[in-house]
Amino acid sequence: MKKILSRLSVIGAVILSNFTFGQKAEAPQFIGNIEGVKEYSLTNGMKILLIPDGSQSNMIVNIVYKVGSKDEGYGEKGMAHLLEHMLFKSTKNLGDIKKQLSDKGGAANGTTYYDRTNYFEIFPSNDENLKWAINMEADRMINATILQSDLDKEFSVVRNEFEIGENQPSGVLMDKVFSTAYMWHNYGNSTIGSKEDIERVKANTLRKFYEKYYQPDNAVLLIGGKFDENNALKYVTEYFANLPKPTRELGGTYTVEPPQDGEKTIVLNRAGESKLVAAAYHTAAYADKDYAALAALSEILSANPSGYLYKNLVETQKVSNIWAYSPEVRDPGMMYFNFDVPKDKDLNVTENLVKTELDKIATNNYTQEDLTRAKSKLLKQIADRKNNTIDYTISLTEIIGAGNYKLGFLYRDHVEKLTLADIKNVAQKYFKSNNRTIGLFLPTANEMRVKPSEFLPSQIASITSGYKGKDLEKEATPFEATIANLKKNLSEGLLLNGMKYGLINKEVKGEKIMATFKLPFGNEKDLAGKNSIANLTAELLKAGTKTKTKEQIQDKLDQLKSSIDTRINGQNLFITIETYKNSYEEVMDVLKDLLSNSTFPQNELTKTVAEYTTTLEGQLKDPQALAQNELQRLAMPYPKESIFYKASLQEEIDDAKKVTREQILNFYTNILGANNGVGTVLGNLDPKIAKTSLENTFGKWNAKSNYTVINPTYFETKKMDKNFLTPDKENAMALGTASFRMDQKSADYPSFLLANEILGSGGFLSARLPMRLREKEGISYGVGSFINIPVSNDVASWGFYALFNPLKRDAVDSAIKDEVSKALKDGFTAEEVATNKKSYSNFQKTMLGMDQTLINLVNKKLQYGISLDEYDAINAKIENLKVEEINTALRKYLTLDHLTSVYAGDFNKK
Structure with a gap:
């Protein structure tokens, strides 16, 4: 989570509030409709974007402020992010924002980056939620309280978030590379900021920042999903239109990063097992046409398996993995490359090998095939984003921060029009060694320095003014998010080999x-x-078939704007597909080829093992990974041959290195099959076409090995606290679990589920554990509880987690156990129960509005025979629970006498 800061002085708030009552509330003025994004403006300068989508059952309200870490001054690093935290506290008129968000049971968050800050709420679609969200954002815009007492507790939470990031070598390295590459521009400063500034900033300083930037003329309000447009505009008029336009002029930032005049190098020494090489080049702003060409070039260079850098570095096993990143930013940005280096490789040798390949970027002989492949992938990403309205409404945050929401459409248009000459131009223009981070000054003759184009506000206004976009797409048919409607639109069937399937007739945006x-x-x-054999088999299912190479498979999927993902968990192979109506049959043909003809090339196995083990090596001293691994080993001590055995991280590394191609082929040929499977397809498909395609793909893919369910063993957890030291790690992890017997058919299941909501997992950070450790004491950025109650067996568990500074280890341990003890001794109150019943009910409605929830419910019905009506039945049982039932269930199944806990961190730190 990235964050923001700002506030209005108490006197200023009163004056502003009184002033607004006298303003005439003028309705938003319609500006235009670009491909379903309807733009309005208010006389106070605020912009409104409506993105209706009747096929959704949820709605999102997202407000974007054009202020981020680049706007911070001396001594203010991290202030924008800190303020973002503070704006979840309270407002003058509405009071406790976080509690109300919790009560409504929606999903909410705030984020901060270089150019912008946003806050969003996702709720089930209804007029009450729409009105409340708009009212809340208007109140939060000018009436946030930002109390010093709240800040005193919150700064340590933000510091803990900073420390979590400090545990990630790749993230820390990227921050250091950016800060080295930028001499003057604030893009060189990490958004999360300086720990010292975070700790020292005062509430009155936050207020000044807040008063300056949190104003209607610096904000864009987005509303997406299913909502009444007329009511939305009415509420915008009621709550935002009467806010005055400030008299101050923001002016914007004017720092221009000068051309870099020599290669720079930064060496980062930290504890850990990972080895990394990174490189960054100054490139273009998002508004620049070059950005599209650079995005395509990034794919051409780094894509697995076709990328030039990938082929020359990963396939040859000089590095184990590569990824590239270019932020969508307002001013000239960066293209950043990360190379993971296996533990046994010499880092200095690898650095020179990487630089040798980077030096070829400007002179590579790129082909039309390279460009076509990259365009397909980029256009697929653009289409996927636009056709998921909730995600799209959030994703526009970054583009608005980059200057104007229309830039996203222009970027797409630029991608569509890309030529090979564009690719070669940006390769030669930006990828020079003197424009790359690695601190020697080297005099040379006739130096050609790189200076990316600056885009003034007038230029962005010019290139977006009058933009019309493409023809509007057909609107998807509304779909009511209820179990009754799901049943009405569900058809089920059986393939010839016994596999069960479900078809959900639901139109989704973009078909x-x-x-x-x-x-x-x-x-x-x-x-x-x-x-290990099973996991690697799933990883390599797209590595090549008898008819297609890995590259051809990926190219085909990109051309179809589709994806196929495979993974194995326990005794199940999971396959997920995202595609479009006109591509469905072709994608299923690709899947059939993977399931029937995969060859698992040795070179791909070698690369995958290297990537997999390099990742694990990086986790050997990572507190989160270590805590999760060791807790599972302590709580569930299965024998090594068991499918449920949890290997140590080093064992996983060693086991993966031993896997052979012959073992994978044997597993694929003899173990896997679809004859015991279930699957659900959601979309507006002809049922005959869907069934025929399913039969063609899965109907003859049968396992030679007999399928028998392997049930887990019940292990009674013991009272135990165990420390694991991870030297020089800034953040620590606490994780605990207690086992008991229960399944989802148990009469106590609804009571225990709600008990856990109240204790640690319910609401928007308002359950007891988060309220104690994060809100009251400020000793943990992330804390909560979770339960695992299975469907088909009774091996259940409750658990807790907390992220914290290692110095707070004892305080965290004491607070968690104290809160659990209080709950067990005194029970929950009637008020807590009522509040959490409401938030849980609302959250279930939100979840029912998500397509993946519908698919999972149908698959659960197909596999276990559990009626869809059980979803409503459980919610009804929870609604009717009495306080004593919840308290009784908690005491019956949870006890600290059987709590196994692990703590991973640098506990020797002073």
């Missing part, structure tokens, strides 16, 4: 199709000791 298949396999004997 998108989504599917998830769950294919159980194997038995205890056949799967003994094969966990």
Whole structure:
């Protein structure tokens, strides 16, 4: 989470509030409709974007302020992010924002980056939620309280978030590279800021920042999903239109980063196992036409398996992985490359190999095939983003920060029009060694320095003014997010081999199709000791077939704007597909080829093992990874041959290195199959076409190994606290669990579920554990509880987690156990129960508005025979629970006498 800061003085708030009552509230003025994005403006300078989508059952309200970390001054680093935290506290008129968000049971968050800050809320679609969200954002805009007492507690939470980031080598390295590359521009400063500035900033300083930037003329309000447009505009008029336009002029930032005049190098020494090489080049602003060409070049260079850098560095095993990143920013930005280096490689040698390949970027002989492949992938990403309205409404945040929401359409248009000459131009223009981070001054003759184009506000206004966009797409048919409507639009069937399937007739924006298949396999004997083999088999299913190379498979999927993802978890192969109506049959043909003809090339296995083990090596001293691994090993001590055995991180590394191609082929040929599987397809598909395609893909793919469910063993957890030291790590992780017997059919299941909501997982950071550790004491950035109550067996567990500064280890341990003890001794109150019933109910409605929830419910019905009506039945039971039932269930199943806890961090730190 990235954050923001600002506030209005108490006197100023009163004056402003009184002043607004006298203003005439003028309705928003319609500006235009670009491809379903309807733009309005208010006389106070505020912009409104409406993105209606009747196929959704949720709505989102997202407000974007054009202020981020680049606007911070001396001594203010991290202030924007800190203020973002503070604006979840309270407002003058509405009071406790976080509690009200919790009560409504929606999903909410705030983020900060270089150029912008945003706050969003996702709720089930209804007029009450729409009105409340708009009212709240208007009140938060000018009436946030920002009390010093709140700041005193919150700064340590933000510091803990800073420390979490400090544990990630790749993130820390990127921050250091950016700060080295930028001499003057604030893009060189990490958004999360300086720990010292975070700790020292005062509330009155935040207020000044808030008063300056949190104003209607610096904000864009976005409303997306299913909502009444007339009511939305009415509420905008009521709550925002009467806010006065400030008399101050923002002026904007005017710092221009000078051309870099020599290669720079930064060396970062930190504890850990990861080895990394990174490189960054000054490139273009998002508004620049070059940005599209650079995005395509990034794909051409780094894509797996076709990228030039990928082929020359990953395939040759000089590095284990590569990724590239270019932020969508207002001013000239960067293209950043990260290279993961295997533990056994010499870092200095690898650095020179990487630089040798980077030096070829300007002179590579790029082909039309390279460009076509990159364009397909980029256009697929653009289409996927635009056709998920909730995500699209959030994603526009970055583009608005970059200057104007229309830039997103222009970027797409630029991608569509790209030529090979554009690619070669940016390759030669930006990818010079003197424009790259690595601190020697080297005099040379006739130096050609790189100076990216600056874009003034007038230029952005010029290139976006009058932009019309493409023809409007057909609106998707509304779909009511209820179990009754799901049942009405669900058809089920059986393939010839016994696989069960469900078809959900639901139009999705852009005629998108989504599917998830769950294919159980194997038995205890056949799967003994094969966990690493299974995981690598799933990873390599797209590595090549008898008819297509890995590159051809990926190219085909990109051309179809589609994706196929595979993973194995326990005894199940999961396959997820995202595609479009006109591509569905072709994508299923690709999947059939993967399931029937995969060849698992040795070179791909070698690369995948290197990438996998390099990632694990980076986790050996990571507190979060170590805590999760060790807790599972302590709480569930299965024998090594069991499918449920949790290997140590080093064991996982060693086991992966031993896997052979022959073992994978044997697993693929003899163990996997679809004859015991279930799958659900969601979208507006002809049922005959859907069934025929499913039969063609899965109907003859049968496992040779007999399938028998392997049930977990019940292990009673013991009272135990164990420390694991991770030297020089800024953040620590606490994780605990207690086992008990229960399944989802248990009469106590609804009571225990709600008990856990109240204790640690419910609401928007308002349950007891987050309220104690984060809100009251400020000793943990992230804390909560969770439960695992299975469907088909009774091996259940409750658990907690907390992220914290290692110095707070004892305080965190004491606070968590104290809160659990209080709950067990005194029970929950009637008020807590009522509040959490409401927030839980609202959250379930929100979840029902998500397509993946519908798919998962149908798959659950197909596999376990659990009626869809059970979703409503559980919610009804929770609604009717009495306080004593909840308290009784908590005491019956949870006890600190069987709580196994692990703490991972640098506890020797002073």
